[in-house]
Amino acid sequence: MFLALIIISAILAGLTMLLVSLYNRLIxxxxxxxxAFAQIEVQLKRRHDLIPNLVEVAKGYLKHERETLTEITDxxxxxxxxxxxxxxxxxxxxxxxxxxxxxxxxxxxxSRFNLVVEAYPELKASTSMMALSEEISSTENKVAFAxxxxxxxxTMYNTTRESFPASVVSDMFHFKPAQLLxxxxxxQIQAPPKVSF
Numbered sequence: 001m002f003l004a005l006i007i008i009s010a011i012l013a014g015l016t017m018l019l020v021s022l023y024n025r026l027i028x029x030x031x032x033x034x035x036a037f038a039q040i041e042v043q044l045k046r047r048h049d050l051i052p053n054l055v056e057v058a059k060g061y062l063k064h065e066r067e068t069l070t071e072i073t074d075x076x077x078x079x080x081x082x083x084x085x086x087x088x089x090x091x092x093x094x095x096x097x098x099x100x101x102x103x104x105x106x107x108x109x110x111s112r113f114n115l116v117v118e119a120y121p122e123l124k125a126s127t128s129m130m131a132l133s134e135e136i137s138s139t140e141n142k143v144a145f146a147x148x149x150x151x152x153x154x155t156m157y158n159t160t161r162e163s164f165p166a167s168v169v170s171d172m173f174h175f176k177p178a179q180l181l182x183x184x185x186x187x188q189i190q191a192p193p194k195v196s197f
Contacts, residue, residue, distance in 0.1 A: 022169040029157035033178045036150035038089045040181060043143040044083050044103070047136065051076045051110075056076050058113075061123040067114050071111055075106040096179040104183045110136075147181050154178040 055069050079102040086099040161170040
């Protein structure tokens with residue numbers, strides 16, 4: 001009887017240790033994915049901060065292209081709002097979807113802007129425009145790198161969360177799946193935008 005009690009106690013202690021270990025592992029992985037999103041957030045904020053400067057430099061040259069500049073400004077403001085909401089809750093699929101959409105639309109508007117700028121050689125030659133284009137290109141590369149790190153962290157978290165026996169713990173403690181950051185235009189993921197002035 002005493003031996004059976006010791007065996008049962010050992011089994012319960014082992015199960016408790018496994019439960020605690022799996023719970024802590026899920027917490028670590030979830031926090032890593034949140035930290036990785038914070039890195040994307042930093043780079044997207046940097047890009048969002050550069051866009052008004054780009055628009056200001058271009059305004060003097062592009063007097064007949066106000067619609068393009070207004071579109072970029074509006075899309076930038078929408079992307080900033082969506083980024084803020086995603087930063088508050090990166091596990092919300094709807095919020096991440098809006099962020100993906102707004103960033104894709106902003107990327108498209110910037111590409112159209114590049115085509116417009118091609119028609120203005122004096123703008124392309126502007127030192128301010130060249131410096132901004134370099135900053136934006138550099139930031140785009142950092143966004144792509146940070147997005148890859150975030151998606152890797154999310155994949156590891158989700159895989160662990162869905163694997164047995166961690167899936168039992170994740171269901172018990174309501175660990176939600178994290179959402180990948182995937183822009184709608186997959187060609188944009190393959191290559192950073194070309195900003196040449």
